[in-house]
Every structure is written in structure tokens, then in C-alpha cells.
Amino acid sequence: MAMQANVVWKDGMAFEAHLDGFNFTIDAHEKFGGRKLGPMPKGLTLVSLAGCTAMDVISILQKMRVKVDSFEVATDGVLTEEHPKKFLEIVIKYIFKGTDLPLEKIKSAVTLSMETYCGVYATLKPTVKLSHQIIINGQAAVED
């Protein structure tokens, strides 16, 4: 299976990213000449991971007929201090709100994504320390 993206230089440090027929501007940090025209590229790895696993989980929960009022995935990355500043560790927080949310079904959906479906998780797992938390109505239900 093949997948393609590209980034085209505009000016300064701004590039236009093209993906799946959409485009958006990315830019460098101001200390490297960026002008806050878009998000910085490195964090898109965190969005890629969060989005991939979040879509798995909501899709599985919908199949299980679990109804959530709100759902968010936050990815907190830790990078090396020295160049190249690569990801050492990412904590994935699955944050749910709702009434009568069934913890076992939620744990099962999260595990299925991490172990079976999420290709970004599987790509990063051999090289980045990945851990996760499940937070339901503000309370940590699972931490690993």
C-alpha cells in the first residue's frame, strides 16, 4: 500500500503541505525564521499518532454501541535535548466524558487500536517509548 505527501516552499521558512487533496501551511519556529504562518512540522508526528488511534477507538466504540459525550486524544512527547531532537517518549491520553461509560469496553477499544489497528503506533513502537492513560470524566482509570 502506497501513500504520498509533499511540501512546497513558499517563502521564508513557510511551506505548503499537500496531503489527500488538502493543503495547509507549515512554518518553522520564530527562532529559526518562522513567522507563525502554520504549525511546525515535528508536532505533526504527534497529531498523526493521536488522530490514527483516536479514529480507531471512536469507530470501535460506535460498533460496540458505546455513546460518549466527548472524546479527545492528547499526545505528550519528550524529545532529546541534543540534535537530532528525536522523540524519546510519547504519552497518549484517551480522555472521555459521558454517563455510564463502560471501562472494560473502552479499555478493549484502546488495546485493539494499539495492538492491532493503528499503523502510526506500530511504526513508532520499536523506537519510541509509548505509554497510555485512559481518563474518564476527569479521573485516571488506566495508566501504564
Add this chain to the structure above:
Amino acid sequence: MAMQANVVWKDGMAFEAHLDGFNFTIDAHEKFGGRKLGPMPKGLTLVSLAGCTAMDVISILQKMRVKVDSFEVATDGVLTEEHPKKFLEIVIKYIFKGTDLPLEKIKSAVTLSMETYCGVYATLKPTVKLSHQIIINGQAAVED
């Protein structure tokens, strides 16, 4: 060094991604209930890699006083056919147009990004087969 992103469920399979003070919509493929409201999350890994190395390269070339007319980085990924559909291989194409572009300086800028500066490249390198091409005015100048 820490870095954070999150994705908040909107409806269907659409999520709003938040990164560096910007937000944009991501969506699933239509066969998984997406409605083409934004790019899919997995390819953001390719944008992250392309953007990270592209910004390094243009910044280094500017310091070397190399003037390019146009510059683009394309990332072509190959994924596994089975779940989890992870990245096996990514070809990074550095595509330049201009007059009198000095190949040695361009090779040096690309090598510096890959070996020294690009944190996304360094994150993926242990787990994904990464290769690159330098294409100048439509001609492949370097392939590895």
C-alpha cells in the same frame, strides 16, 4: 524538551487537531465513514518528515547563499498490507529548480539534515527503511 498535540472529536470520524496554537480538521477515509473534511492522520507522518527535513535544507542553503527558484520535498511511503498498516519504507525526494545549482552544497545540506538535524528522520530511521533522491531541474542527481 516537551511537545504536545491533541485531537478533539467533532462528529462522524472528524476530529479537530490542535498543534502550536493552530487547528485543522482531520478525517477518516470514506470507506471508514469519513466525509472528506480534512486529510487523514496517517499521512501526517509523511508531512512531518518532509516538512522537518525541508526546513533544515532551505535554512542551510540560505546560510550557504545558495539561491533556488523552487524547492519541494515529496515523501512516498510504502505500508504493510496487513493490520497494523505501518510504514515499511519512505523515499524522500528533494526537488530543486534553479540556474547554476551547486550539487555539492545541496548534497551537503541534505546530508546535514538527515544525519544531524532532522528529529523526525532520526525518530523513524531505526524502524523504517529511509532512502532519498535529489532531483535538480528534472534530472535525478543523487539516488541512494
